[in-house]
Amino acid sequence: MSSESDQWYYDDAAGPVVRPYAMTRGRTVHAADEKIDLIALVITRHAPGEGDALEEDPGLTPEHLEILDLCKHQAVSVAELAADLDLPVGVVRVLVGDLLAERHVHLHKPVPPAELPDESLLREVIAGLRAL
Amino acid sequence: MAMARTPRRPDPAAAEPVALKLLVAGGFGAGKTTLVGAVSEIRPLLTEESLSEVGRPVDDTKGVEGKRTTTVAMDFGRITLREDLVLYLFGTPGQDRFWFLWDELAQGALGAVVLADTRRLADCFAAIDYFEQRGIPFMVAVNCFDGAERHNPETVRDALDIDEGVPVVLCDARERESAKNILITLVEHAARVAAGHRAPAAL
Numbered sequence: 001m002s003s004e005s006d007q008w009y010y011d012d013a014a015g016p017v018v019r020p021y022a023m024t025r026g027r028t029v030h031a032a033d034e035k036i037d038l039i040a041l042v043i044t045r046h047a048p049g050e051g052d053a054l055e056e057d058p059g060l061t062p063e064h065l066e067i068l069d070l071c072k073h074q075a076v077s078v079a080e081l082a083a084d085l086d087l088p089v090g091v092v093r094v095l096v097g098d099l100l101a102e103r104h105v106h107l108h109k110p111v112p113p114a115e116l117p118d119e120s121l122l123r124e125v126i127a128g129l130r131a132l
Numbered sequence: 133m134a135m136a137r138t139p140r141r142p143d144p145a146a147a148e149p150v151a152l153k154l155l156v157a158g159g160f161g162a163g164k165t166t167l168v169g170a171v172s173e174i175r176p177l178l179t180e181e182s183l184s185e186v187g188r189p190v191d192d193t194k195g196v197e198g199k200r201t202t203t204v205a206m207d208f209g210r211i212t213l214r215e216d217l218v219l220y221l222f223g224t225p226g227q228d229r230f231w232f233l234w235d236e237l238a239q240g241a242l243g244a245v246v247l248a249d250t251r252r253l254a255d256c257f258a259a260i261d262y263f264e265q266r267g268i269p270f271m272v273a274v275n276c277f278d279g280a281e282r283h284n285p286e287t288v289r290d291a292l293d294i295d296e297g298v299p300v301v302l303c304d305a306r307e308r309e310s311a312k313n314i315l316i317t318l319v320e321h322a323a324r325v326a327a328g329h330r331a332p333a334a335l
Contacts, residue, residue: 035236037239037240038153038178038220038222038236038237039151039152039153039220039240040151041149041151041218075149077151077210077218077220079176079178079208079220079222080174080176080210082178082179083176083177083178083208084176086179087179088179088180088181088203089178089179089180089181090180090181091181108148108149108151110150110151110152110153110240111150111152111240112240113239113240116240116242117242117322117323117325117326119323119326119327121150121152122242122319122322122323122326123323124213124214124217125152125213125217125219125242125319126316126319126320126323128211128213128214128217128219129211129213129219129312129315129316129319130316131213132171132211132213132312
Protein backbone atom coordinates (compact mmCIF):
# COMPACT_ATOMS: atom_id res chain seq x y z
CA MET A 1 0.00 0.00 0.00
CA SER A 2 1.51 3.35 -0.95
CA SER A 3 2.05 5.85 1.84
CA GLU A 4 0.32 9.21 2.02
CA SER A 5 3.53 10.98 1.03
CA ASP A 6 3.36 9.35 -2.42
CA GLN A 7 0.03 11.00 -2.96
CA TRP A 8 1.10 14.64 -2.56
CA TYR A 9 0.58 16.55 -5.76
CA TYR A 10 0.94 20.28 -5.89
CA ASP A 11 -0.79 22.53 -8.34
CA ASP A 12 0.75 25.98 -8.18
CA ALA A 13 -2.57 27.71 -8.20
CA ALA A 14 -4.55 25.31 -6.08
CA GLY A 15 -1.92 24.13 -3.62
CA PRO A 16 -1.99 20.61 -2.25
CA VAL A 17 -4.80 18.67 -3.91
CA VAL A 18 -4.91 15.78 -1.52
CA ARG A 19 -7.55 16.46 1.08
CA PRO A 20 -5.93 17.07 4.45
CA TYR A 21 -7.75 14.18 6.10
CA ALA A 22 -5.89 11.78 3.83
CA MET A 23 -2.98 12.32 6.20
CA THR A 24 -5.03 11.09 9.08
CA ARG A 25 -6.37 8.20 7.01
CA GLY A 26 -9.88 9.53 7.23
CA ARG A 27 -9.92 9.79 11.00
CA THR A 28 -11.41 12.78 12.74
CA VAL A 29 -11.04 11.59 16.30
CA HIS A 30 -7.84 10.34 17.87
CA ALA A 31 -7.38 7.68 20.48
CA ALA A 32 -7.69 9.86 23.60
CA ASP A 33 -11.15 10.99 24.70
CA GLU A 34 -10.83 14.72 25.25
CA LYS A 35 -10.70 17.21 22.44
CA ILE A 36 -7.25 18.75 22.44
CA ASP A 37 -7.44 22.46 23.24
CA LEU A 38 -6.33 25.08 20.70
CA ILE A 39 -3.86 26.49 23.20
CA ALA A 40 -2.65 23.18 24.61
CA LEU A 41 1.13 23.22 24.38
CA VAL A 42 2.97 20.35 22.71
CA ILE A 43 6.56 19.48 23.50
CA THR A 44 8.58 16.60 22.13
CA ARG A 45 9.62 14.01 24.68
CA HIS A 46 12.89 12.70 23.36
CA ALA A 47 16.05 14.79 23.34
CA PRO A 48 17.17 16.43 20.11
CA GLY A 49 19.47 14.03 18.28
CA GLU A 50 17.28 10.98 18.84
CA GLY A 51 15.06 12.10 16.00
CA ASP A 52 16.76 10.04 13.32
CA ALA A 53 15.45 6.76 14.65
CA LEU A 54 11.89 8.10 14.47
CA GLU A 55 12.17 8.72 10.75
CA GLU A 56 12.36 4.96 10.34
CA ASP A 57 9.11 4.47 12.21
CA PRO A 58 6.49 3.46 9.61
CA GLY A 59 3.65 4.75 11.78
CA LEU A 60 4.90 8.36 11.59
CA THR A 61 4.00 10.44 8.55
CA PRO A 62 6.05 13.45 7.41
CA GLU A 63 3.52 15.62 9.22
CA HIS A 64 4.03 13.74 12.50
CA LEU A 65 7.78 14.20 12.10
CA GLU A 66 7.37 17.88 11.33
CA ILE A 67 5.42 18.36 14.55
CA LEU A 68 8.13 16.56 16.51
CA ASP A 69 10.71 18.81 14.91
CA LEU A 70 8.81 22.03 15.62
CA CYS A 71 8.27 21.08 19.25
CA LYS A 72 11.67 19.74 20.14
CA HIS A 73 13.16 22.89 21.69
CA GLN A 74 10.08 24.65 23.04
CA ALA A 75 6.40 24.07 23.62
CA VAL A 76 4.21 25.05 20.67
CA SER A 77 0.45 25.47 20.81
CA VAL A 78 -1.85 23.34 18.68
CA ALA A 79 -3.04 26.53 17.00
CA GLU A 80 0.49 27.47 16.00
CA LEU A 81 1.19 23.98 14.71
CA ALA A 82 -1.87 24.25 12.50
CA ALA A 83 -0.65 27.59 11.18
CA ASP A 84 2.95 26.41 10.73
CA LEU A 85 1.90 23.26 8.91
CA ASP A 86 -0.90 25.03 7.06
CA LEU A 87 -3.38 22.36 8.05
CA PRO A 88 -6.87 22.54 9.52
CA VAL A 89 -6.92 22.38 13.29
CA GLY A 90 -8.95 19.17 13.22
CA VAL A 91 -6.19 17.38 11.36
CA VAL A 92 -3.51 18.66 13.73
CA ARG A 93 -5.56 17.46 16.71
CA VAL A 94 -5.59 13.94 15.27
CA LEU A 95 -1.86 14.02 14.53
CA VAL A 96 -0.99 15.29 18.01
CA GLY A 97 -3.30 12.67 19.47
CA ASP A 98 -1.35 9.98 17.64
CA LEU A 99 1.94 11.32 18.99
CA LEU A 100 0.48 11.49 22.47
CA ALA A 101 -0.76 7.92 22.30
CA GLU A 102 2.70 6.74 21.27
CA ARG A 103 4.28 8.90 23.99
CA HIS A 104 6.35 10.92 21.55
CA VAL A 105 5.13 14.23 23.01
CA HIS A 106 3.99 15.83 26.26
CA LEU A 107 0.82 17.88 26.22
CA HIS A 108 0.48 20.81 28.61
CA LYS A 109 -3.22 21.51 28.91
CA PRO A 110 -4.39 25.08 29.56
CA VAL A 111 -5.68 26.14 32.98
CA PRO A 112 -9.09 24.51 33.43
CA PRO A 113 -11.94 27.05 33.26
CA ALA A 114 -12.92 26.27 36.85
CA GLU A 115 -9.54 27.51 38.06
CA LEU A 116 -9.74 30.65 36.02
CA PRO A 117 -9.17 33.32 36.83
CA ASP A 118 -6.52 32.92 39.47
CA GLU A 119 -5.83 36.31 41.02
CA SER A 120 -2.05 36.02 41.15
CA LEU A 121 -1.96 34.75 37.59
CA LEU A 122 -3.98 37.74 36.39
CA ARG A 123 -1.61 40.08 38.19
CA GLU A 124 1.29 38.42 36.42
CA VAL A 125 -0.45 38.85 33.09
CA ILE A 126 -1.10 42.54 33.77
CA ALA A 127 2.52 43.06 34.80
CA GLY A 128 3.71 41.26 31.71
CA LEU A 129 1.49 43.37 29.44
CA ARG A 130 2.66 46.61 31.04
CA ALA A 131 6.23 45.58 30.39
CA LEU A 132 5.66 45.09 26.65
CA MET B 133 1.31 43.03 6.73
CA ALA B 134 3.75 40.15 7.14
CA MET B 135 5.78 40.04 10.30
CA ALA B 136 9.05 38.15 10.65
CA ARG B 137 8.80 35.22 13.01
CA THR B 138 10.54 35.87 16.32
CA PRO B 139 13.27 33.26 16.75
CA ARG B 140 12.65 31.09 19.78
CA ARG B 141 15.41 30.26 22.20
CA PRO B 142 15.81 26.58 23.05
CA ASP B 143 14.99 25.96 26.69
CA PRO B 144 14.32 22.32 27.43
CA ALA B 145 14.52 22.98 31.17
CA ALA B 146 11.80 25.66 31.24
CA ALA B 147 9.15 25.53 33.95
CA GLU B 148 5.81 24.10 32.89
CA PRO B 149 4.52 26.70 30.44
CA VAL B 150 1.13 28.35 30.99
CA ALA B 151 -0.94 29.44 28.00
CA LEU B 152 -3.90 31.81 28.33
CA LYS B 153 -6.45 32.98 25.85
CA LEU B 154 -8.17 36.26 25.08
CA LEU B 155 -10.76 36.76 22.38
CA VAL B 156 -11.21 39.66 20.00
CA ALA B 157 -14.73 39.90 18.63
CA GLY B 158 -16.56 42.42 16.52
CA GLY B 159 -18.29 42.83 13.22
CA PHE B 160 -16.78 42.52 9.78
CA GLY B 161 -14.28 45.29 9.21
CA ALA B 162 -14.31 46.43 12.83
CA GLY B 163 -10.56 45.92 13.14
CA LYS B 164 -10.02 42.52 14.81
CA THR B 165 -7.17 41.51 12.53
CA THR B 166 -5.57 44.92 12.93
CA LEU B 167 -5.79 44.80 16.71
CA VAL B 168 -4.32 41.32 16.95
CA GLY B 169 -1.55 42.29 14.54
CA ALA B 170 -0.70 45.41 16.52
CA VAL B 171 0.39 43.46 19.61
CA SER B 172 1.24 40.01 18.37
CA GLU B 173 4.81 38.73 17.96
CA ILE B 174 3.68 36.46 15.18
CA ARG B 175 1.07 36.68 12.46
CA PRO B 176 -0.35 33.29 11.63
CA LEU B 177 -3.73 32.38 10.29
CA LEU B 178 -5.57 29.45 11.75
CA THR B 179 -7.87 27.22 9.75
CA GLU B 180 -10.69 25.24 11.26
CA GLU B 181 -12.89 22.92 9.31
CA SER B 182 -16.43 22.05 10.16
CA LEU B 183 -17.69 18.76 8.88
CA SER B 184 -21.32 19.54 8.50
CA GLU B 185 -23.31 22.00 6.48
CA VAL B 186 -25.28 23.01 9.55
CA GLY B 187 -22.12 24.08 11.30
CA ARG B 188 -21.98 21.45 14.03
CA PRO B 189 -18.89 19.27 14.36
CA VAL B 190 -19.58 15.63 13.59
CA ASP B 191 -17.42 12.90 15.05
CA ASP B 192 -17.50 10.39 12.28
CA THR B 193 -14.57 8.21 11.47
CA LYS B 194 -15.92 6.79 8.26
CA GLY B 195 -15.99 8.36 4.86
CA VAL B 196 -14.89 11.92 5.52
CA GLU B 197 -14.84 12.36 1.76
CA GLY B 198 -18.61 12.08 1.75
CA LYS B 199 -19.12 15.16 3.93
CA ARG B 200 -19.21 18.63 2.51
CA THR B 201 -16.84 20.81 4.45
CA THR B 202 -16.56 24.47 5.26
CA THR B 203 -13.26 26.05 6.06
CA VAL B 204 -13.15 28.95 8.47
CA ALA B 205 -10.06 31.09 8.78
CA MET B 206 -9.30 32.92 12.01
CA ASP B 207 -6.54 35.27 12.93
CA PHE B 208 -4.62 34.61 16.07
CA GLY B 209 -1.66 36.19 17.75
CA ARG B 210 0.78 35.39 20.48
CA ILE B 211 2.33 37.52 23.19
CA THR B 212 5.08 35.91 25.24
CA LEU B 213 4.88 37.62 28.61
CA ARG B 214 7.55 35.46 30.21
CA GLU B 215 9.39 32.27 29.37
CA ASP B 216 6.58 30.28 30.99
CA LEU B 217 3.60 32.56 30.38
CA VAL B 218 2.11 33.01 26.93
CA LEU B 219 -1.01 34.89 25.94
CA TYR B 220 -2.89 33.93 22.79
CA LEU B 221 -5.35 36.27 21.11
CA PHE B 222 -8.01 34.74 18.89
CA GLY B 223 -10.13 36.73 16.50
CA THR B 224 -13.60 35.26 16.40
CA PRO B 225 -14.95 34.07 13.07
CA GLY B 226 -17.92 35.74 11.40
CA GLN B 227 -21.03 35.24 13.43
CA ASP B 228 -23.61 33.53 11.35
CA ARG B 229 -22.85 29.85 10.97
CA PHE B 230 -19.89 29.41 13.24
CA TRP B 231 -21.28 29.59 16.76
CA PHE B 232 -19.88 26.17 17.58
CA LEU B 233 -16.42 27.61 16.99
CA TRP B 234 -17.22 30.47 19.33
CA ASP B 235 -18.04 27.92 22.04
CA GLU B 236 -14.69 26.28 21.58
CA LEU B 237 -12.82 29.57 21.54
CA ALA B 238 -14.72 30.88 24.55
CA GLN B 239 -14.03 27.80 26.63
CA GLY B 240 -11.38 28.81 29.14
CA ALA B 241 -10.94 32.32 27.74
CA LEU B 242 -9.87 34.96 30.29
CA GLY B 243 -11.97 37.59 28.59
CA ALA B 244 -12.99 39.18 25.34
CA VAL B 245 -12.61 42.53 23.62
CA VAL B 246 -15.60 43.49 21.52
CA LEU B 247 -14.47 45.93 18.88
CA ALA B 248 -17.19 48.37 17.96
CA ASP B 249 -17.38 50.31 14.73
CA THR B 250 -19.60 53.33 15.33
CA ARG B 251 -20.62 53.27 11.70
CA ARG B 252 -22.13 49.81 12.24
CA LEU B 253 -22.74 49.54 15.94
CA ALA B 254 -25.41 46.86 15.63
CA ASP B 255 -22.76 44.43 14.37
CA CYS B 256 -21.50 43.91 17.90
CA PHE B 257 -24.84 43.18 19.58
CA ALA B 258 -24.58 39.43 19.00
CA ALA B 259 -21.07 39.24 20.44
CA ILE B 260 -22.07 41.22 23.53
CA ASP B 261 -25.10 38.98 24.09
CA TYR B 262 -22.92 35.92 23.67
CA PHE B 263 -20.38 36.94 26.31
CA GLU B 264 -23.02 38.25 28.71
CA GLN B 265 -24.90 34.96 28.53
CA ARG B 266 -21.80 32.93 29.20
CA GLY B 267 -20.49 35.16 31.95
CA ILE B 268 -17.24 35.82 30.11
CA PRO B 269 -15.66 39.11 31.20
CA PHE B 270 -15.69 41.45 28.25
CA MET B 271 -15.17 45.07 27.38
CA VAL B 272 -16.02 47.26 24.42
CA ALA B 273 -13.32 49.06 22.49
CA VAL B 274 -14.62 51.68 20.10
CA ASN B 275 -12.31 51.70 17.12
CA CYS B 276 -11.75 55.19 15.82
CA PHE B 277 -11.77 55.06 12.06
CA ASP B 278 -10.52 58.00 10.05
CA GLY B 279 -13.45 60.10 9.00
CA ALA B 280 -15.87 58.60 11.51
CA GLU B 281 -17.35 60.87 14.12
CA ARG B 282 -15.61 60.54 17.48
CA HIS B 283 -18.21 59.34 19.92
CA ASN B 284 -18.32 59.72 23.65
CA PRO B 285 -17.80 56.26 25.17
CA GLU B 286 -20.84 56.80 27.39
CA THR B 287 -22.99 57.41 24.34
CA VAL B 288 -21.78 54.11 22.94
CA ARG B 289 -22.49 52.43 26.28
CA ASP B 290 -26.08 53.65 26.18
CA ALA B 291 -26.50 52.67 22.56
CA LEU B 292 -25.27 49.16 23.31
CA ASP B 293 -27.23 48.95 26.56
CA ILE B 294 -24.44 47.46 28.64
CA ASP B 295 -23.78 47.56 32.35
CA GLU B 296 -21.92 50.37 34.08
CA GLY B 297 -19.23 47.95 35.18
CA VAL B 298 -18.22 47.00 31.64
CA PRO B 299 -15.33 49.13 30.38
CA VAL B 300 -16.06 51.08 27.20
CA VAL B 301 -13.00 52.81 25.79
CA LEU B 302 -11.89 54.50 22.61
CA CYS B 303 -8.98 52.98 20.76
CA ASP B 304 -6.99 52.95 17.58
CA ALA B 305 -6.55 49.28 16.68
CA ARG B 306 -3.53 50.13 14.53
CA GLU B 307 -1.53 51.51 17.41
CA ARG B 308 0.43 49.06 19.54
CA GLU B 309 0.18 51.17 22.69
CA SER B 310 -3.57 51.54 22.24
CA ALA B 311 -3.98 47.81 21.67
CA LYS B 312 -1.78 47.05 24.67
CA ASN B 313 -3.89 49.32 26.89
CA ILE B 314 -7.05 47.58 25.75
CA LEU B 315 -5.65 44.23 26.82
CA ILE B 316 -4.54 45.63 30.17
CA THR B 317 -8.01 47.13 30.71
CA LEU B 318 -9.58 43.80 29.83
CA VAL B 319 -7.45 41.72 32.18
CA GLU B 320 -7.92 44.25 35.01
CA HIS B 321 -11.66 44.01 34.42
CA ALA B 322 -11.46 40.21 34.49
CA ALA B 323 -9.60 40.45 37.80
CA ARG B 324 -12.32 42.71 39.26
CA VAL B 325 -15.04 40.33 38.06
CA ALA B 326 -13.22 37.43 39.68
CA ALA B 327 -12.76 39.31 42.94
CA GLY B 328 -16.47 40.17 42.86
CA HIS B 329 -17.39 36.51 42.56
CA ARG B 330 -15.13 35.48 45.40
CA ALA B 331 -16.35 38.15 47.79
CA PRO B 332 -19.99 39.05 47.21
CA ALA B 333 -20.64 42.67 48.16
CA ALA B 334 -21.57 43.13 51.78
CA LEU B 335 -24.69 45.16 52.39
